[in-house]
Amino acid sequence: MxxxxxxxxxxxxxxxxxxxxxxxxxxxxxxxxxxxxxxxRWRADAVSLATSVADTMRAYSGPGYPDTASRFEVSGDAATIAACNGSNDEICALMKDWKQEVARLLPNARPEVSVQSGDVEKIRIMLRWRQRPPNDDNPLPTCGVEARSGGCVILETRL
Incomplete structure (x- = not known):
């Protein structure tokens, strides 16, 4: 024992x-x-934001709104929206609000809205975001390439 x-x-x-x-x-x-x-949740928010701006662009397209797509162009972190002037203050305000919503919902986001191939009716909306603060080990993700540092959503559509 x-x-x-x-x-x-x-x-x-x-x-x-x-x-x-x-x-x-x-x-x-x-x-x-x-x-x-x-x-x-971030991916769902990105899809919602992309479709939201596409729907807004459709609402402001037509004979009374020439060059709709170019008036909505956004590139990254720029404080100003392309082609903002007195004639399209309403569209500029909409896009600034949209960029603020992107910044609120997606971490370290970079939104881009552009006209494709000179065809004013075809637009491309791309949202990229980082899940952690940027540094050399955490670059902004490249769309179409698997990246662990963040996400990307691309919406290409016609108005």
Whole structure:
């Protein structure tokens, strides 16, 4: 009987170690699930923002609104919108509001709205974002290339 002393304590410690490792694994899976849910929300927000600006452009297209697409052009972090002047203050205000919404919903986002191939009726809306602050190890993602640093949504459509 003297040789058996302490065996129960060792068995208990081994069981505690195994339970601790299992709980760490479960916590890791939970964190991955939360990250995936956050990423899905950002992608859904990006799609919603892209379709929103496309619908706004459609609402302001037609005979009474010449050069609609070029008046909506946005490039990245620029404080001003392309072609903002007194004749299209309403469109400029809409685009500035849209850029603010992009900045609010997507981390470190870079929105771009452009006219494709000189065809005023064809537009391209691209939203790229970083999930972490920018640095050399965390570049802005390139659309069409798998990147772990962020996400990208491209919407190409005709007005």
């Amino acid at each position: 003297a040789r058996q002393a302490g065996i129960t304590l060792i068995e208990s410690l081994v069981a505690l170690l195994l339970i601790s490792v299992a709980l760490l694994g479960v916590a890791g899976l939970q964190l991955l699930g939360l990250q995936d849910a956050r990423d899905a």
